[in-house]
Amino acid sequence: MLRLTKIMSLAALLVAPTMATAAEVNVVSWGGAYTESQKLGYGDPYQEKSGVQVNWIDYSGGLSEIKAQVESGAITWDIIDVYARDTIIGCDEGLFVEFDFDNDFPAGVNGMKASDDFFAPMPSDCAVGNILYSWNYAYNTDNINFDGSYPDSMEDFFNPSKYPGVRSLYSSAMSNLEFALVADGVPGADVYDYMEENGIDRALDKLSELCNDPNGGCIFWSAGAQPPEQLVSGEAIMATGWNGRHFNAIVNEGSPMKMVWDGQILDYEYFVLVKGGPNQAEAMEALKYFTSSEGLAGSAKHIAYAPFRISSLDIIMADEPWFNSPQAGAVEIMPHMPTAPANTKNYVLMNPEWYADNNTDINDAWEAWKANL
Amino acid sequence: MSAEIRTSDGELLSVKLRKVERRRRTTAFLLAAPLLFFIVFAYVIPIFQMLGRSVDNVQMNEFLSETHEVMQIWDGTEMPGEDVTSTFFYELKGLVEEKNHGKIATRLNYEKGGFTSLIKKTARKLKDFDENGNFLDQFINVHKKWGDIEYWLALKRGTDAYHFRKYLTTFDYEQKFDGSIERIPEKKRINVTLWLRTIFVAAGVTFCCFLLAYPISHLLSVLPTRYSNLLMICVLLPFWTSLLVRTSSWMVLLQKQGVLNDTLVSLGIVADEGRLELMYNMTGTFIAMTQILLPFMVLPLYSVMKTIPPSLMRAATSMGATPFLAFRKIYFPLTYAGISAGSILVFVLSIGYYITPALVGGAKGTLISNRIAYHMQQSLDWSLATAMAAVLLVAVLIVYWLYNKIVGIDNMRLG
Numbered sequence: 109m110l111r112l113t114k115i116m117s118l119a120a121l122l123v124a125p126t127m128a129t130a131a132e133v134n135v136v137s138w139g140g141a142y143t144e145s146q147k148l149g150y151g152d153p154y155q156e157k158s159g160v161q162v163n164w165i166d167y168s169g170g171l172s173e174i175k176a177q178v179e180s181g182a183i184t185w186d187i188i189d190v191y192a193r194d195t196i197i198g199c200d201e202g203l204f205v206e207f208d209f210d211n212d213f214p215a216g217v218n219g220m221k222a223s224d225d226f227f228a229p230m231p232s233d234c235a236v237g238n239i240l241y242s243w244n245y246a247y248n249t250d251n252i253n254f255d256g257s258y259p260d261s262m263e264d265f266f267n268p269s270k271y272p273g274v275r276s277l278y279s280s281a282m283s284n285l286e287f288a289l290v291a292d293g294v295p296g297a298d299v300y301d302y303m304e305e306n307g308i309d310r311a312l313d314k315l316s317e318l319c320n321d322p323n324g325g326c327i328f329w330s331a332g333a334q335p336p337e338q339l340v341s342g343e344a345i346m347a348t349g350w351n352g353r354h355f356n357a358i359v360n361e362g363s364p365m366k367m368v369w370d371g372q373i374l375d376y377e378y379f380v381l382v383k384g385g386p387n388q389a390e391a392m393e394a395l396k397y398f399t400s401s402e403g404l405a406g407s408a409k410h411i412a413y414a415p416f417r418i419s420s421l422d423i424i425m426a427d428e429p430w431f432n433s434p435q436a437g438a439v440e441i442m443p444h445m446p447t448a449p450a451n452t453k454n455y456v457l458m459n460p461e462w463y464a465d466n467n468t469d470i471n472d473a474w475e476a477w478k479a480n481l
Numbered sequence: 482m483s484a485e486i487r488t489s490d491g492e493l494l495s496v497k498l499r500k501v502e503r504r505r506r507t508t509a510f511l512l513a514a515p516l517l518f519f520i521v522f523a524y525v526i527p528i529f530q531m532l533g534r535s536v537d538n539v540q541m542n543e544f545l546s547e548t549h550e551v552m553q554i555w556d557g558t559e560m561p562g563e564d565v566t567s568t569f570f571y572e573l574k575g576l577v578e579e580k581n582h583g584k585i586a587t588r589l590n591y592e593k594g595g596f597t598s599l600i601k602k603t604a605r606k607l608k609d610f611d612e613n614g615n616f617l618d619q620f621i622n623v624h625k626k627w628g629d630i631e632y633w634l635a636l637k638r639g640t641d642a643y644h645f646r647k648y649l650t651t652f653d654y655e656q657k658f659d660g661s662i663e664r665i666p667e668k669k670r671i672n673v674t675l676w677l678r679t680i681f682v683a684a685g686v687t688f689c690c691f692l693l694a695y696p697i698s699h700l701l702s703v704l705p706t707r708y709s710n711l712l713m714i715c716v717l718l719p720f721w722t723s724l725l726v727r728t729s730s731w732m733v734l735l736q737k738q739g740v741l742n743d744t745l746v747s748l749g750i751v752a753d754e755g756r757l758e759l760m761y762n763m764t765g766t767f768i769a770m771t772q773i774l775l776p777f778m779v780l781p782l783y784s785v786m787k788t789i790p791p792s793l794m795r796a797a798t799s800m801g802a803t804p805f806l807a808f809r810k811i812y813f814p815l816t817y818a819g820i821s822a823g824s825i826l827v828f829v830l831s832i833g834y835y836i837t838p839a840l841v842g843g844a845k846g847t848l849i850s851n852r853i854a855y856h857m858q859q860s861l862d863w864s865l866a867t868a869m870a871a872v873l874l875v876a877v878l879i880v881y882w883l884y885n886k887i888v889g890i891d892n893m894r895l896g
Contacts, residue, residue: 172858196597197861200583280859309668319844327761327843342738343761461598467860469594469669475852476671479678481844 132161133387133394137189139166140333141356141411146189149407150398157397160390168331171198174382178203185382186391187398192460193467195235195378204234204380205388212236212392216419217401225401225417227447228376231460235378236399237416239407242351242446242455243283243373247271248339250364262371262454265346266291266314268324273345275318276338279328281308281474282463283348283373286456288314290371296456304462308470312477319481326481339365351446355412359433369451375458376416405430414445535647535868541588542642544581548572549640557658561633566616569636570607577604591862593635599626634658647868652676672852672869679849682766682838683831689771690778690827691820698782698819703791716779719772728837731769735759735841761843769841774830778823785819821888829877849873 135151137143143164151162165185167173171194177183190198198204207213209223213236216225223229226237245265249258251273259271265287268275277284288311289299303311319326327344329335335349336357351372357363379399381391397403404415405423409432415421424430424441431441442448463470486494542549548569555561576582586600606623610616620627627633635658638644646656653670656662664670697716701709719727734740742756751757759765789812797807835850849869856866 170858171861175861197587200587200597200601201861202580202583206580312668330839341736343736464597465590466594468591468862471855471860472665472669472671475847475855476669476674478844479671479674479847 131159131387131390132163133186133391134163134165134184134385135187135189135394136165136167136185138169138332140331141353141360142332142350142413145352145407145409145411145413146398148410149405150403153406154394154397154403158393160394162394170194171201171203174198174203175201178382178384183382183385186385186387187395188380188382189238190235190378190380192231192235192376192378192458193463195230195232195380196460196464198380199232199234203383205383205392206233207236207381209233209236212396214396214400216417218419218422220419225419227416227418230378231376234380236380236395238377238379238399238404239413239416240446241375241377241413242369242451243278243287243348243375244351244354244367244369244371244446245287245346245348246335246339246354246357246365246367247346248342248364249366251342251345258366259346260368260370262287262291262368265348265368266318268318268321271345272323274325274327274343276327276329276335276344276347276349277315278348279330281470284315284474285311285470286373287348287371288312288318290454290456296371296454299456300459300462308473312473316477316481328478336361336363336365339363351444352411352413355444359431359439360435362435369446370454371456372446372451373456373458374446374452377413408441408445412441412444414447531867532871532874533867534864535871536643536645537864538588538640538644539642541585541640544576544585545569545572545636545640548636552637552640555637557630557634557637560617560628560630563616565633566620570610570616570620573600573604574607577607587861589635589639591865592639593631595626596632596635599624599632603627631658647865648872650865651868651872672849675847675849675852678845678847679832682763682770682834682848683828685767686770686774686831687778687824687828689767690775691824693771694775694778694782694823695816695820698779698786701779701783702786702789713783716776720776724773724836727773728769728840731765731772731841732760735765735768760841761846763842763845765841765843766838766846769837770831770834773837774827777826777830781822781826782816782819785816785822789815817888821884825880825884828880832877832880833873 135146137146143166147162147164151164154160155162167188169191171190174183174185174188177185195204199206209230210221213222215221218225227240228237230237245262247254247259254271257270259265259267264271265275285303285308286296286299289302290296292310292314294302315326318324327338329338329347329349332350332353335344335347336353338344339347340357340363351367354365354367358365358367379395381388381395385391399416401417401419401423404417405420407413408415408420408424409430412431415424421442428442429438429440431439431444433439443450445451488494488497548565551564551568552561555565573582576585582600582604586597589596589600603620603623610619617627638658649655649662650665651672653665653673654662655665697712701712701716704712732739736742737756737758737760739759741759742751745751746753746756759768793811793815794807797811798804802810833850835848835854838846838848839851840846850873853866853869853873856862856869
C-alpha cells in the first residue's frame, strides 16, 4: 500500500508540470485550405502577439463531439467554427457562451461599433461572425464535352443534354434544394418561402431528372476538398462546392477550372465559444482578436472568403492586390469575393432557421430520395 | 460412519480440500477480475445507458411537468382549455428565465417540425403577455401555428417520460396523433430500404470473402513454411494499414481516370469512352469491403485447414475417389468449422460498416450505420440513433443465435 502511494505521488509529480504549461487555446475548424487561412491570417499573428499558443484541430462539422465532451465533463475544445444552424442548436442546448456583443467585441477600425460593423445580425446570442462564403459550382475547362460553349447559369448545371456528364453534389440536402429550384425558375430570394409553402418535392423532382438522365448522373461529396479533386480527375464534369476551395484549386494549384456564380448561395460561418472550455478566458481574448477588423482581413489573404466585418473590406481594398498565393504571387481578391457585385446578380441567402425547423423532414426525404436514385 | 481422515495439522481432509479449492477459485477470480470490471464499467454499463436513451424522455417531462399533468385530462379533440395554456405559459416563462427553452424546442421539433422557431418566437414575446387575458388567443397572436391543434398534441406526447416511438421510426412507421400506427409517407421511407441493403451487402461481402479466401487459405496450408510465411504477410498487410488509407487507395485505383481503367484502356480491352464505372456504386462497395475484411475469413480457414492431415486426401484417392469427390466428401466437410467462424466474423463486422461504403459507394453507399452516425453527429436525435443501434444489436444477436442453433457455437474454431 505504501509503495502504491509512493508511485502515485511520483506520477502526480510527473503530471503536474505538464498541467502548468504556458496558456493555450484549442480552436476547432474544417481543415484543409480553410484552416490554413485561419492559422496564417489570425492564429499565428495572435500567438506571436500574446504568447498564447493556438492549437488547430480539424473536424467535419456537427455538434455531437462537443455535446459528448460537455456531457462527459471532459471538455477539450475552446472555440469552434460552425454553421449558422449549429450556433442556434448549440446555443439552445446551452453548449456555448452567450455574448454581450458590443461589450465583448471591439469596434471596427472605421469606428463603427461591432454590431453595426458586421454584415448581418447574428443568428443566435452565442455566435460571432467569421466569413461569408458561397456555395456555387465549377467545371473543368479542359473537358471535351463542352464543344466550345461553356456553362454560365444554374440552368446549365441542370441541363445534361446541353452539357453531358456526371455532376457532383453535396451529400446532404443543404444547397442542392436551393440550386434545383433556382434552375427551375424560382427567383433566388423566394426559394425558402416557396419550400415553406409547397415542400421540397419540386426540388427533388428536378434533381431526379438530372441524376437519372442517361447523359447526366450524380456523385456526391462530403469534404470540401473533394469537388476540385473530382473535377480534375474527370470523375465529374461539374461540381458544386465552396468558392474558397474552388478558388484555391484554380489559383494555387493551377487547375483548369472555372466557377459559375449564377444562383450561388451566400452563407455565413461563425465562431462559438464553448461554455466551460479548458481555457475559456484565454479563448475569449483570442476570439476578440480573430474577429477584429485586422484579424478577419488577414484570413482573406489566404482564401477567397469575404470577411464578416465591413471594416475588414476597407483594409483589403486599401491594399490590393491583397491575396497572397504561394504559387501565383499577389492576386486581386475583391472580384473573387462572394459579395462582389458581379457575383451577386442572382443569389440565394442561406436561411438557417428554415433548416433548423425542418431538419428531420428534409433529411428523411433527402435520404429516401438518394436511396431510390 | 466412515473413519474421518485428517491432515497432519489435524484438520479434516474434506474441509482442507474445500479450503484449498476455494482459495484456488478466489485466485482465479481475482486474476480475471480486472478484465471483468473493465468490461462491465467500460462496456456493458455504458451500452445499456446509451440504449436507455431510446425510450427516455424524463428531462422533458421534468421541464414541463405541470403542463404534462393538466394535459392528461385534455382529450385532444378540441383546442386545449385555459387550464392547459396558462400552465404552459407559466412553465415556459420559468424555462426562459433559466434559459432552458432551447432544449425543449429541439426536442419538441423531433415530434413536429417547426417547433424550434415556434418556441423561440414565443419565448421572445412572453413578456408582452397580459396575464389576465385569454392565453390561447395570445399564443395564436404570437404565431399562427399555436392555432393548429397538432402542435398542442405534439406537446402533450412530447412530455411523456417514456416512449417507444423511436422504434417505430426505425422501421418507417409512425404513430399518428390519434394513436393509430401507420407507415410513413412513401417519399420519406428510408430505414427499411437501408436495413435490407445493409443485410444484402453484409451477406454479399461474406460470400465474396469466402470465394476468395478458400483457395488462398488452402494454398497457405500446403505451401512450405518459407513461402507460406511470405504469403501470410501479404494477407495480413491490410491489417497494418489504416482503414482510411486502404479505402482511399481503392478510390485511386477504381475511379474512372484511375489506375485500373487506365491499364484496361491502354491494353485496348475497353474503349476510352467506355471506361468502367467501378466506383460510386455497389461494385465499389463490394470490392473495397471484400478486400478489407478478407483477413477475417482467411485466418480461421487457414488455422482449420492446417490441421487436416494430407494423408486423408491421399487415402480417399487411393480408394478410388476422383479429386473432386475426395474434396467434396472429405476435405470440404472438415473445413466447416473455419467457414462458419470466418463467415460470422465477416458478416458481423460488415453489418456495422459505414466509412468505406460512404466513400466508395456513391448514392447507394448509405447503410443503416450511416443513419445512426447521422443522427448521432448531425441531427443530435440521440434517442433515434440509439433505437436504431439497439435494433442492430438485436439483429447481430439473432444471427449469433441462429448460428448457434444451426452450427453450434462449440464447433466454431478461430485458431
